[in-house]
Amino acid sequence: MKRLGFLLFLVILGIALSACSSNEDSSKANGGEISGEITVWAHPYTGGAEEETAMWDEMIASFEEQYDVKVNFETIPWANRDQKILTALASNTGPDIFYAIPDQMPQYADVGMLVELDPYLENNDMDDFVETALMATQWKGKTYGLPILQEATTFFYNVDVIEAIGEDPNNLPQIWDEFKKWAEKAKANGYYAMSYPGGGSMNHTLYPWLWQAGGNVVNENNEVLINSPEGLEAFEWINDMYQKGWIPEDSITATDHNGLWLGGKILAVMGSADLISVLQEEGDFDFVISQPLKNKEQYAYGTTGMFVVASNSDNPDAAAEFLKTITNADNQRTFNSLTNFIPTRESAKDIFAEGDPLGYVAANTQYALPGVIHPKGRAIMPLIQAELQAMMAGEKTPQEALDAAEKAIEDELAK
Template structure:
């Protein structure tokens, strides 16, 4: 995680660079990148390891196919894919952009987009993309890549966090694979029986991102973190209900004692110690690879609302790219139906395009995941979304340690968020 002072300095440097570029007397990048009216030059694309190491060659092949498709229409543009690790990616991207050495296209998620866009680090793509089959993307997909009515990327993947249940425990407590819980009330009835039998009810990796831990509980309770008008509501009555529920789970032994700061309970689920855990497409793939069959997939739960976290991965163009028009056109090829299908089939994410929605028709579990995309929220879309994560997490941990009540933790989290907003 980047330190606040260093992060602010990097953002300031990037912003100054953008302003300098805009005021330069140099010709516009669109003039530089065309040769005889055709797109030309070199595009560098930064991607991540979306698959396990043993599938690295297959991932490379998917990206090479994207470039090949693009070059059929734009043969004078050379496309280079470079892989960077997930760790510290924000710092690496911003540092590179500040030094004018960054990529022309890179991968981003919604809770980073607002921050990057607000500081002028991203290029609005609304005009550059032209016709891009807009009607093929569900409204929720486009909302996740839009900030202040400007489109900043095109989506390549969806993710859904659902639930998996240990079927041996389910059977032991009198549950049924044919009648899995859909509401908090139904879930809690089964969870209580599991705890009585000596199991933990569910995983809670408190050291993990809030998108996978606290935030879904807040949304299910009918609350939010920052509303659409920019008002901090994490300490509203409904949001506090999520804090109270989590605190009760911990005090009553429903989640493991290390839930305050652990980042991995999956091993405990495989060992049969935990009744349920969160699951994505990658989780399901891992279970199959390990030949673990004692599980069943269940839907996101409903408190007041049936919601869960599910990021929307997108490709974007930085504002200091020298080849913006070509970069925007490349993104269209990378995210078209054929390439989106190939990418998601390999990575076990869900294609954002309606025309690719049949990908998992022969995979019942992933078909369910695809159906549940409608229950997902992409996180907090606001310039402070990433900055507030450690601050809110610290208040949740203080609550679980017994140092603060749920309401006190929620109020402190709200104050921390407002402080970050006031700095903008």
């Protein structure tokens, strides 16, 4: 489906769903009799279908024991999930509850496809949730999802390289200027300072530096914010890294530098929980995990996984209660212990034993922003990427690239 057609479909579907929404008064929110039937769609989160089935069966049983509600659960594949969900909702055969990530949620919420959950959350101990995880569930001041998993991306350092450049693995860089000194030493000793997968997502390339510089891309009022002194500082930082050889030569279009990293040629890479298992299985060196770097701000990227309620649900009260149940602390412990993600409730982070590398990653979710929360968040990524690539290739100055990125975003938002 072409992008324009997809967005038009969202608008038309949103109008239809808003017209038939049964969430007008949320009469049973935070109490009252809950009964009936709901359908839940989720995805496979591990390679173990049997273990996941047992996990969901346990969660569903605990809910059904508390409420007179039958839960119909279905696992759907990740491939083409947007189209499958939208088609099902349009034909009124879709689920009451489905899984979403931060760049999907605002697309759905902006056209009225989701139930606002705030009326249901008064007694849900919302203060226990990590603040950055809740940010990912909100659009224009309203909550549309409850988060069940989170990730945090931060620097993993190769201890052998740290020692080779004469630095201390117990005293890692905290700010940009300190990392710059390490980068220069790495280059002088025949190493790259870090990986920069310029052909991949902006979440792993530009955005962390932009947020740390104090900048942003666009807000919910469609104000384009990227062309600012903070944005220029981030563009210049990336350009300097490339021109000075701190990052590999193919960084303009590379999607990973796994070979160089695992081969001991890179000082640091941005990684999350999945990198831990890779290093433990394939790495031939010790590693240490840092907090995100700080400039004006201290931020990193980290996605949040949430469950949402469709606005054409016949039973939004039961659906909201099910979301509250599966995202409580006990069920988050069960879910994230199996899937190796990070709980979004602080109290559930006790699943990590002292010294567990994943615990070090989990401590950084307080800094983890979920990307650009906007209905056009996905669409503007390649536009910014193209300008960064032109800058790194020497075709544009950082300011020229920034000007062009701003114009491209404005044009996309105007469509």
